[in-house]
Amino acid sequence: MTKTRIEVDHVARIEGHGDIHLEIADGKVERCEFAVTEPARMFEGMVRGRYFEEVPYISSRVCGICSASHTVTDILAIERIFGVEVTPRTRAIRQLLIYGSFLQNHATHLFVFAAPDFLGHKSVFPLADASPQIFEGALALKGLGNELCNKVGGRSIHPITAVVGGFTNELSPAEYIELADKMDSMLDFALQAVDLFNDFSVSSFETEGDMLAMVNPGEYPIVGSDKAQFVRAGISFDCQNINDYIEEYALDHSAAFLAVMRENKRPYFASALARVNSSWDALTEPARFAAAKAGLRPPEYNPFANNVAQAVEIVDALIRCSSICRALAKDEFEGTSTPVEFQVRAGRGVGFTEAPRGALFHELEIDNEGRIVSANIITPTSQNIANIEADMRLLATLLVEEGKAPDDIQLEIEKLVRAYDPCLSCSVH
Amino acid sequence: MSETTNIPRVVVIGLASCFGCQINITNIESHLMEVLGQIDVRYWQLTSSDTMPDEFDVAVIEGAATTKEALETLASVRERAKVVITIGACAATAGIPGMAAPEWQDRINDVYGDNTPAIVSDIACKPQAVHDVIKVDYEVPCCPIDPYAFVHVLQKALYGSNEYSRTSTMCGECKRNERGCFYGRGILCMGMITKQGCGARCPNLGRPCNGCAGLSPDANLDAARVVVQHSGVPLKRFNDALAMFNQDDPRIAL
Numbered sequence: 254m255t256k257t258r259i260e261v262d263h264v265a266r267i268e269g270h271g272d273i274h275l276e277i278a279d280g281k282v283e284r285c286e287f288a289v290t291e292p293a294r295m296f297e298g299m300v301r302g303r304y305f306e307e308v309p310y311i312s313s314r315v316c317g318i319c320s321a322s323h324t325v326t327d328i329l330a331i332e333r334i335f336g337v338e339v340t341p342r343t344r345a346i347r348q349l350l351i352y353g354s355f356l357q358n359h360a361t362h363l364f365v366f367a368a369p370d371f372l373g374h375k376s377v378f379p380l381a382d383a384s385p386q387i388f389e390g391a392l393a394l395k396g397l398g399n400e401l402c403n404k405v406g407g408r409s410i411h412p413i414t415a416v417v418g419g420f421t422n423e424l425s426p427a428e429y430i431e432l433a434d435k436m437d438s439m440l441d442f443a444l445q446a447v448d449l450f451n452d453f454s455v456s457s458f459e460t461e462g463d464m465l466a467m468v469n470p471g472e473y474p475i476v477g478s479d480k481a482q483f484v485r486a487g488i489s490f491d492c493q494n495i496n497d498y499i500e501e502y503a504l505d506h507s508a509a510f511l512a513v514m515r516e517n518k519r520p521y522f523a524s525a526l527a528r529v530n531s532s533w534d535a536l537t538e539p540a541r542f543a544a545a546k547a548g549l550r551p552p553e554y555n556p557f558a559n560n561v562a563q564a565v566e567i568v569d570a571l572i573r574c575s576s577i578c579r580a581l582a583k584d585e586f587e588g589t590s591t592p593v594e595f596q597v598r599a600g601r602g603v604g605f606t607e608a609p610r611g612a613l614f615h616e617l618e619i620d621n622e623g624r625i626v627s628a629n630i631i632t633p634t635s636q637n638i639a640n641i642e643a644d645m646r647l648l649a650t651l652l653v654e655e656g657k658a659p660d661d662i663q664l665e666i667e668k669l670v671r672a673y674d675p676c677l678s679c680s681v682h
Numbered sequence: 683m684s685e686t687t688n689i690p691r692v693v694v695i696g697l698a699s700c701f702g703c704q705i706n707i708t709n710i711e712s713h714l715m716e717v718l719g720q721i722d723v724r725y726w727q728l729t730s731s732d733t734m735p736d737e738f739d740v741a742v743i744e745g746a747a748t749t750k751e752a753l754e755t756l757a758s759v760r761e762r763a764k765v766v767i768t769i770g771a772c773a774a775t776a777g778i779p780g781m782a783a784p785e786w787q788d789r790i791n792d793v794y795g796d797n798t799p800a801i802v803s804d805i806a807c808k809p810q811a812v813h814d815v816i817k818v819d820y821e822v823p824c825c826p827i828d829p830y831a832f833v834h835v836l837q838k839a840l841y842g843s844n845e846y847s848r849t850s851t852m853c854g855e856c857k858r859n860e861r862g863c864f865y866g867r868g869i870l871c872m873g874m875i876t877k878q879g880c881g882a883r884c885p886n887l888g889r890p891c892n893g894c895a896g897l898s899p900d901a902n903l904d905a906a907r908v909v910v911q912h913s914g915v916p917l918k919r920f921n922d923a924l925a926m927f928n929q930d931d932p933r934i935a936l
Contacts, residue, residue, distance in 0.1 A: 268701060292698040292748045293802055294809075295782040298789030304919060307926065310892060314778040314825065317702025399709050407887040409709050410702045410826055421888030501788050505800040678701055 255279060259663045264670055266366040266376070268318065269282025269677025273666060274506075275645065277653050285646040285669065287638055290507040291677040297628045305331050305597070305623045306417070312615065313411045315630065316679040320411045321402055323352040323615070323630075325476060330617040331417050333493075333602030336593045342581070343419045349577050350405045351413060351475055352570045353607060356398030357409075357571075358609030359563040362674045363450065364391035367610055370668045371453035385450065390442040394567065397435055399575065404428060418592035419435070426582035432458055433578035433609040436571045443571055444450035444543055447564040451547035455557035455672075456665055461519040462640040464527035464554075466605050472475070473528070473569065475607040483514060483521060484530045484552070486532055492605035495614055501631065509680035512636040520639035523611025524673070525562040526553065526653060540569035556644055557672045597623040608633055610674050634673075634680035641673050684852060690739040693725040695759065697745030698779045698809065702826040703770035704744050711782040712831045717833055720840065725857045740765045740839060746772040747815050749805045759818040766841045768812045769832055770928050771825035775896045776867060778825065779809040780929030811886055811930040824880055824895035825927065831879065848878055849899040852891055856882035864890045865913040874909065875901035893927045 261273040269291040271489040278282040282681045296315055300308050306467040309327035325347050333340065337355065367376045374380065380388045399409040404424055406412025414422045424432075457554070463485045469478035481498075482489045500515040513520050529536070529544065530551045544550070549558055580586060599621040606613050610631030618626040645666055652662045696704060701706055704726075708716075718816050733822045741763040747753055760766060762897075771777030780787040786808040790798055822832045838845065853873040856863075859882055864871040872893030873885065884891055910920045924934045 285871060288801065290801060290805070292752070293790075293791040293793065293806065294698055294748065295778040295793050298792030299778070299781040301792060307892075307923065311778060311781070311926070314700045314702070317700040317826065318706045320700070320702065366823075369691050396709075398932070407889075408826070410705060413884050413889045416889070461806050501793060503797040507799055678699070 257659050257662065258359075259572045260651075260657060260665060261663065261667060264667055265331065266369065267671055267675050267677065268316075269675075269681070271670075271675065271677050273645070273670070275649055275666065277649055280650065280653055282646045282650055283643055285614075285649070286506050287641050287645065288506040289638065289677050289680055291508055291681045292506050293521075293681045294644070294650045296682045297631060300469060300625045300628050303625050305619055305625065307344065307413070308617070308625055308628070309417070312630065317410050317677055318358050318676065319354050319608045319610065319613075321350045321406060321677060322414070322613055324412050324415050324429045325351060325615050326615045327602030327603040327605045327607070328415060328417050328616070329476075329606065330602045330615045331604075331619070333604065334600040334617065334619050335417070335595045337418055337540050339419060340586070340590065341502070341594060342586035342588045342679055343590045345577050345581060345586045346405060346420055346423070346590055347476055347579075349574060350402065350415060351608075352406060352574050353398050353401035355475070355570045355609045356401060356565060358398075358674075359567050360391055360395040360398060363560060363563055366393075366674070367668075367671050368449075370664070370671065379623070380467040390445070394439055394442065394446075397439055400418070400435070401432060404432060416592055418595055420590040421592065423590050424581075426584075429578040431452035433575040433582070436575035436578070440568065440571050442541075443568045444539070447543040447547050447561065447568060450561045451549075453560070455555070456648060456651070457555065458648055459554040460522060460556050460640060460644050461647065462522055462643055463514060464530055464637065465521050465523045465532040465612050466527040467605065467612060468531050471535060475528075479605060481517070481605065481612060482531055484518070484527060485554075485665055486514070486519075488514075488516070492603045492614060493501060495603055495616065496627060499631065501635070507638060509635045509638060509677065511639040512631065520643050521636065522635040522640045522673070523636045524558070524559050525611075526559040526568045528607060529553070529562045529565060529613060536565070537569050537600065539572060540565050543568055558670060559672050559674065576624075597621070610634060610679075611637065611678060629682055631678040632676070632682065634675045634677065635677065637673055638680065641670060641675065686900050689720070689722045691735070691737065692721045692740045693734060693759075693763075694723065694742045695725075695744070695755065697743065697755075697773070697812075698746030698748040698781060699770065699772045701744070703822075706770075706826045706829045707832055710833075713833065717836065721836075729801045736762070738763060740767065741769045742898045743773050743812055744770055746776045746809045747812060748779055748807060748809045750807055751805065753807070753815060756812060756815045766812075766816065767820045767821050767822065767835060767839055768818050769822045769827050769897065771823065771894050771905045773812040775822045775927050775931065776809045776929045777815075777894075777927055780811065780830060781926060783809045783929050809929070814930055823895040824879060828880065850878050851876045851898045851900060852876045852880065852882060852895065852898060854878060855880075856885045856891075861885060865909060866917070868914045870915045871916055872911070874906045875903060875924075892921060895927075897928050897931050898935060901933070
């Protein structure tokens with residue numbers, strides 16, 4: 254009997270702490286776990302009884318990378334409950350804020366976490382000597398994401414200005430134009446990055462899971478639509494009914510909840526790749542062309558393609574942010590971003606955004622004094638863990654069949670996990 | 683300092699947190715290399731897979747202690763480090779994770795119900811500030827830290843300083859900015875009792891202070907409560923907000 258055992262204590266270059274346990278005997282996977290060992294901070298418990306105003310501020314602390322997404326998603330849940338209608342201008346600025354975290358996240362994931370695997374390095378730092386142009390471009394891209402969040406939200410992480418009803422501060426037209434110019438100047442490098450990630454060779458296989466993304470006809474939505482879609486099953490649902498479509502469950506080896514589709518218990522992948530698959534036609538033209546040139550066309554179910562999908566989204570985000578900034582500078586969106594008036598009332602509501610790593614849901618119940626009765630946060634990574642485990646099982650079986658050495662299998666499995674861009678502190682929260 | 687060279691060996695350790703303070707340090711790319719040039723980073727979980735070395739001079743710690751392993755790590759770090767610096771509110775006061783500390787078991791039940799995974803019940807313990815577990819030499823406050831405040835504290839730790847810690851409240855800094863006061867509009871603000879040093883960053887952007895720097899040694903809570911009540915803000919709101927970043931401070935007890 255041949256037995257392959259792969260044990261990775263603390264997968265490197267992902268956010269948070271997770272271990273891999275994989276045992277394969279005679280080509281059969283006997284154990285396959287992606288164990289999330291990150292300490293839980295009990296966000297859903299700590300916000301109970303707290304006044305609604307504090308809650309987006311608290312929940313942004315779930316994650317230092319996608320804090321803007323957590324803030325906006327919480328605000329949307331509260332606005333849903335209170336019946337707050339914000340202005341088109343506020344909606345545009347929220348989009349800008351979330352795109353800021355897309356740029357931060359995708360640049361960090363692609364260059365700091367993923368690229369070293371393909372270039373044969375242990376970290377990003379050797380890239381400074383090997384390919385200074387790429388290293389500097391990557392830093393500049395990450396820096397621009399920081400600057401966008403910093404300018405719009407008041408801080409590069411944990412935004413200050415985003416509140417229920419609007420924003421407490423706004424940039425001047427000149428500052429918006431300056432940001433737009435910087436977005437334009439990063440575009441060439443972003444297009445090169447798509448080619449770079451296309452050049453990296455990856456295992457050829459398809460996930461058996463589904464994919465989930467926000468949809469809205471004619472748009473590439475990241476905030477502002479309530480509609481979610483399972484790409485493969487073609488099932489769409491309103492985010493307010495999330496519990497009818499998504500089932501969360503606990504396992505002893507994971508501090509994070511896992512999730513499957515309620516209807517068929519199938520795991521799924523929420524991600525940039527899911528968005529590219531579901532809203533392909535609405536990508537900006539240069540982003541869509543770059544994707545097609547890189548061989549990424551829907552339907553694409555190889556999870557490794559998430560790297561190229563993120564690179565494509567950087568191109569798309571730069572173009573959109575530039576155009577939003579210019580429109581804000583010219584006052585083309587109706588209304589101001591000054592927070593609108595509202596009345597506190599009791600109810601339940603779900604906020605939904607596309608965080609950089611995929612669909613993010615915050616479900617809140619508030620009493621008539623404005624205090625939180627219950628909260629549930631469903632992050633992209635916690636939705637993806639079941640699919641990561643299923644893909645690990647599938648890929649490991651393939652590699653064993655191909656007669657690959659255990660070291661090579663381990664590296665390939667780690668690359669797979671990193672392609673999912675998991676954030677374990679988010680997943681546990 | 684190291685025996686063989688003058689370059690201090692530094693380790694950066696992340697406990698329960700959002701990783702935001704460490705990320706904020708990487709966000710000063712242009713100055714980062716100048717700072718890193720003065721130190722020898724031997725271990726930084728977030729950026730490298732190198733394992734923790736046995737010998738080092740300075741330990742930089744982010745996050746609250748919420749696991750048994752974290753308590754052991756802290757004890758072993760204190761034994762070896764000449765200087766311990768904490769970054770951020772989670773480490774300084776248990777911060778946001780500390781909000782779950784009172785009635786800790788209930789908070790676990792809120793999240794997991796009857797299905798608490800073994801991995802959580804095996805490792806979790808009640809959130810604590812780092813200085814409640816080991817002696818801390820320097821603290822960089824706020825949630826998240828201002829990376830330049832970190833650089834300032836690191837310089838103090840590396841080269842020494844005769845600078846006194848300022849004890850006044852954020853409210854004074856804010857007044858000098860002449861942007862008006864939230865209390866005049868019946869809005870809760872924690873600036874009256876919160877440590878100064880941030881330059882009133884949030885009020886400058888139209889948002890009241892949430893108290894992330896922690897209570898100032900000069901904080902007069904009784905007087906602050908009188909002001910709160912006079913302004914028509916419910917006292918419960920003030921007392922609840924106090925608990926957000928001061929879990930380990932006995933002064934918040936009612």
